[in-house]
Amino acid sequence: MVRPAGSITRGTTAHNRLRRADRWIAAVHGPMLRAASRPLVVDLGYGASHVTTLELFTRLRRVVPGVEVVGIEIDPERVALAKPYEREGLSFALGGFELPVARPPALVRAFNVLRQYGEAEAWHWWDVLRGGLAPGGALVEGTCSETGHRAVWVGLSPGGPRTITFSARFDAFERPSDLADRLPKTLIHRNVPGERIHAFLRDFDHAWAVTAPYGAHGLRQRWLASVSALSGSWPVFRHPPLGGVARWRLGEITLPWAAVH
Numbered sequence: 001m002v003r004p005a006g007s008i009t010r011g012t013t014a015h016n017r018l019r020r021a022d023r024w025i026a027a028v029h030g031p032m033l034r035a036a037s038r039p040l041v042v043d044l045g046y047g048a049s050h051v052t053t054l055e056l057f058t059r060l061r062r063v064v065p066g067v068e069v070v071g072i073e074i075d076p077e078r079v080a081l082a083k084p085y086e087r088e089g090l091s092f093a094l095g096g097f098e099l100p101v102a103r104p105p106a107l108v109r110a111f112n113v114l115r116q117y118g119e120a121e122a123w124h125w126w127d128v129l130r131g132g133l134a135p136g137g138a139l140v141e142g143t144c145s146e147t148g149h150r151a152v153w154v155g156l157s158p159g160g161p162r163t164i165t166f167s168a169r170f171d172a173f174e175r176p177s178d179l180a181d182r183l184p185k186t187l188i189h190r191n192v193p194g195e196r197i198h199a200f201l202r203d204f205d206h207a208w209a210v211t212a213p214y215g216a217h218g219l220r221q222r223w224l225a226s227v228s229a230l231s232g233s234w235p236v237f238r239h240p241p242l243g244g245v246a247r248w249r250l251g252e253i254t255l256p257w258a259a260v261h
């Protein structure tokens with residue numbers, strides 16, 4: 001067997017940690033997965049427990065009944081632990097960035113994996129992973145807090161990065177820029193004055209500050225008002241599936257990648 005590409009890293013994971021990203025994947029990529037003839041989804045680097053892969057499977061099966069999900073881990077012990085949880089449509093395999101699956105996946109979710117690599121490696125593995133996608137497929141690569149209450153992810157097509165999404169529980173931050181600690185590896189070093197990601201987070205904080213009075217009606221209303229204000233000067237997606245009130249009210253905001261990089 002070819003040695004899996006990558007290295008074993010900490011396996012921290014938790015029940016429901018990736019719920020925010022899963023819900024976005026189902027809404028944004030559900031139609032693409034439903035249209036695929038045998039949709040295959042890979043969860044790369046599922047960690048010390050199979051739980052987030054099982055949750056992805058359960059959530060996707062609701063909207064894409066025929067979807068197949070394969071959890072891939074580079075640590076053989078973690079694969080052995082997950083194997084007993086296999087079922088029709090859900091399996092676990094040993095591997096790395098080379099993605100040892102029978103056909104190109106329509107979607108790859110990789111969460112809290114690349115943050116443990118260097119920045120140059122992260123760019124390289126993005127290229128490798130998107131190069132392995134089925135035509136029209138998607139890579140969703142992100143980072144979140146231990147509980148998943150603060151998350152940032154990038155959506156990539158086979159052609160390159162397309163979107164960035166910030167998602168948070170309303171009581172999990174004081175200012176939107178608190179999400180900076182979850183930026184992807186490819187962006188985290190750019191969060192300095194003069195860079196677009198820094199300007200975006202600064203403007204988001206400003207919008208959050210000036211919409212403080214909306215907090216009287218709850219933090220959700222304040223978030224909606226901030227995102228509306230921000231969309232005057234930033235190309236925030238305003239229409240489904242990537243934007244609009246139905247998404248913003250979840251504590252989410254998506255922009256084109258090009259706006260922040």
Ligand SMILES: C[S@@+](CC[C@H](N)C(=O)[O-])C[C@H]1O[C@@H](n2cnc3c(N)ncnc32)[C@H](O)[C@@H]1O
Pocket residue numbers: 005006007008009010011012013014017018044045046047048052072073074075078095096097110111112113
């Ligand atoms: C922090 S855990 C994340 C678990 C889960 N995805 C989550 O977000 O809760 C990262 C896992 O990725 C695995 N990993 C790291 N590099 C990998 C690679 N190239 N291929 C497959 N798994 C990898 C590590 O062994 C570790 O178990």
